[in-house]
Amino acid sequence: MDVHPKVIPSKVSRRRTQVERRAQGEKALLDAAAELFAAQGIVQTSLAQIGQRAGYSRGLVNHHFGTKDALIDRxxxxxxxxxxxxxxxxxxxxxxxxxxxxxxxxxxxxxxxxxxxxxxxxxxxxxxxxxxxxxxxxxxxxxxxxxxxxxxxxxxxxxxxxxxxxxxxxxxxxxxxxxxxxxxxxxxxxxxxxxxxxxxxxxxxxxxxxxxxxxxxxxx
Amino acid sequence: MDVHPKVIPSKVSRRRTQVERRAQGEKALLDAAAELFAAQGIVQTSLAQIGQRAGYSRGLVNHHFGTKDALIDRxxxxxxxxxxxxxxxxxxxxxxxxxxxxxxxxxxxxxxxxxxxxxxxxxxxxxxxxxxxxxxxxxxxxxxxxxxxxxxxxxxxxxxxxxxxxxxxxxxxxxxxxxxxxxxxxxxxxxxxxxxxxxxxxxxxxxxxxxxxxxxxxxx
DNA sequence: TGATAGTTGCTTGACGATTAGCAAGTAAGT
DNA sequence: ACTTACTTGCTAATCGTCAAGCAACTATCA
Missing domain, CATH: 1.10.357.10 (Tetracycline Repressor, domain 2)
Structure with a gap:
């Protein structure tokens, strides 16, 4: 399964506000999770894969959503x-x-x-x-x-x-x-x-x- | 989840032939797997649970079916x-x-x-x-x-x-x-x-x- | 404008728990 | 005795979670 980031979000472009940063990160994680879930299922997808696919680190899901279940529900x-x-x-x-x-x-x-x-x-x-x-x-x-x-x-x-x-x-x-x-x-x-x-x-x-x-x- | 053996198969009753033993074990495993899968899902069910529920040991699934995937397919x-x-x-x-x-x-x-x-x-x-x-x-x-x-x-x-x-x-x-x-x-x-x-x-x-x-x- | 302290987003390292599969051993049937 | 059913000890790998630390942004004050 290809897990690499599809498109690196425009993180390098410009100075972003904190709310922009948070929103971009959250959206990237949710999009990555949707793609991976659709392609290979939920339990087969690790939080590390989601972070990597979104162009971030493995820990970001926990930081944003707390637990994997919370991400799924969201x-x-x-x-x-x-x-x-x-x-x-x-x-x-x-x-x-x-x-x-x-x-x-x-x-x-x-x-x-x-x-x-x-x-x-x-x-x-x-x-x-x-x-x-x-x-x-x-x-x-x-x-x-x-x-x-x-x-x-x-x-x-x-x-x-x-x-x-x-x-x-x-x-x-x-x-x-x-x-x-x-x-x-x-x-x-x-x-x-x-x-x-x-x-x-x-x-x-x-x-x-x-x-x-x-x-x-x-x-x- | 209750994983204990529902009914201990009549293993104590009588001297069984080898084919009877094998058939009983296999049926017990498949029945146990069906119950556990229906109740809690596939990935959430371990081979150890299946063996225990069937009234056998952890390893019997591997002995009979080789892998978990083979059991599922069967x-x-x-x-x-x-x-x-x-x-x-x-x-x-x-x-x-x-x-x-x-x-x-x-x-x-x-x-x-x-x-x-x-x-x-x-x-x-x-x-x-x-x-x-x-x-x-x-x-x-x-x-x-x-x-x-x-x-x-x-x-x-x-x-x-x-x-x-x-x-x-x-x-x-x-x-x-x-x-x-x-x-x-x-x-x-x-x-x-x-x-x-x-x-x-x-x-x-x-x-x-x-x-x-x-x-x-x-x-x- | 520019420096500094404080806040928030994000990363990294580590831990504990779980599990599938295998190899070596024991018991039941022939 | 010898095959076949079954068990148990073990291993290697994976994963979710969290605490501690680093980096990006913001507010304050000169």
Missing amino acids: LARQCQEQFWKAFAEIDVETGLEGILATIDTYLAQIVSPAPHGRAFLVMRAAALPEASMAPTIAEADERTREVFVSWIETGHRDGSISRRVKAEPFAAILLGLLHGLAAQLFVAPDAVDMGALRSQCHDVVRAALEEREPRREERQ | LARQCQEQFWKAFAEIDVETGLEGILATIDTYLAQIVSPAPHGRAFLVMRAAALPEASMAPTIAEADERTREVFVSWIETGHRDGSISRRVKAEPFAAILLGLLHGLAAQLFVAPDAVDMGALRSQCHDVVRAALEEREPRREERQ
């Missing part, structure tokens, strides 16, 4: 913010369009060259059996489900989403679908065609959400 | 077999019913008291950034998607599934949905109601798969 929240920021910029007419746009936004974050999306996936996966991370991740899930719930209720009001659709369980299904898809893409990026996936995804969600005509024959 | 395949065995027992009429039954079977494995389902989830999650496990997991995903593909094609033939549904991308979506749902249940078992989830899951899949009447009005 980074998880920051990565999650990226998602919400992107979600918040969605501007569409109907609830159904909101859901579809959110799906696209999520997938775009995952395949983005910026490591934050994938780093969040890795941290989310690592949280499964780890008590220390579970609360943060559970809270993130909760908030993301609420985004979906809100779109569904909007759709109920504007008529783009059938009232038969129950908001909470459907939000859980949708979030699960996205996380699960992302996980498959992660371990085997070429196993499924991204374009077909996105289009089929839209079809499925549309079919599930839109008002349906009563079917001619009812199966058993 | 266990991942075994857990995956549990899923496929359960899938293979599904006996229904139509392709659509096959899909729905597969969903129920999957969810049942996850909430089962036996640790293999959750252990597989944990191993799958750990494989995200880990090159050594990714191929095994990617292969497992591939085979599971094929189960879905096969049901979808059955449904195409018997008319229970619309021909508009493309098998491969839909299989990926379905697998993602299940894995993602399971992951949510893992970190926050009480966040969503299991019954409502299952029922909504069926609704979504039904809506996506069944032939639809042409809608009265087409939205933009």
Whole structure:
């Protein structure tokens, strides 16, 4: 694993204030951690690697964040913010369009060259059996489900989403679908065609959400 | 974490053959590993803990499997077999019913008291950034998607599934949905109601798969 | 403006704890 | 007796954490 500093931050350029120094160091550490976590996992990444990659020493993580767990928690929240920021910029007419746009936004974050999306996936996966991370991740899930719930209720009001659709369980299904898809893409990026996936995804969600005509024959 | 042996295998009972001894030891180790992985994760579980939990010594894992990675790979395949065995027992009429039954079977494995389902989830999650496990997991995903593909094609033939549904991308979506749902249940078992989830899951899949009447009005 | 003392960011050395793997030994089955 | 299952002592390596020290920045005063 390449652990060397990608770009040496402009530390040599000019006289910086203390707040600038601190902010630059902290950002460099978080970026380095995101890249390394995304590439090789959390436990496989040592604090020394993070410091080196960021262009600093091994001790800086402890100086800034205290412990490794604190860094992880901080980074998880920051990565999650990226998602919400992107979600918040969605501007569409109907609830159904909101859901579809959110799906696209999520997938775009995952395949983005910026490591934050994938780093969040890795941290989310690592949280499964780890008590220390579970609360943060559970809270993130909760908030993301609420985004979906809100779109569904909007759709109920504007008529783009059938009232038969129950908001909470459907939000859980949708979030699960996205996380699960992302996980498959992660371990085997070429196993499924991204374009077909996105289009089929839209079809499925549309079919599930839109008002349906009563079917001619009812199966058993 | 409680690491003590759950049930001492009947080693004292009777004179066993060598093959019985080997099989018992191996099974005890794999069971212990599954329980510990499911409860506290892979890297957090040491070989010594596995041996102790199985009622043996620290060194037995190395003796039987050589390395920790070999044990993990072996266990991942075994857990995956549990899923496929359960899938293979599904006996229904139509392709659509096959899909729905597969969903129920999957969810049942996850909430089962036996640790293999959750252990597989944990191993799958750990494989995200880990090159050594990714191929095994990617292969497992591939085979599971094929189960879905096969049901979808059955449904195409018997008319229970619309021909508009493309098998491969839909299989990926379905697998993602299940894995993602399971992951949510893992970190926050009480966040969503299991019954409502299952029922909504069926609704979504039904809506996506069944032939639809042409809608009265087409939205933009 | 320029020197100096104080504050804060950052580095380095060291410690304690943990762990996977192996080699040599013991016990159980044939 | 002899093979095979299993145990135990050992080693080398890794890593998180912290205390002490060094370097960069800031404020004060001449």
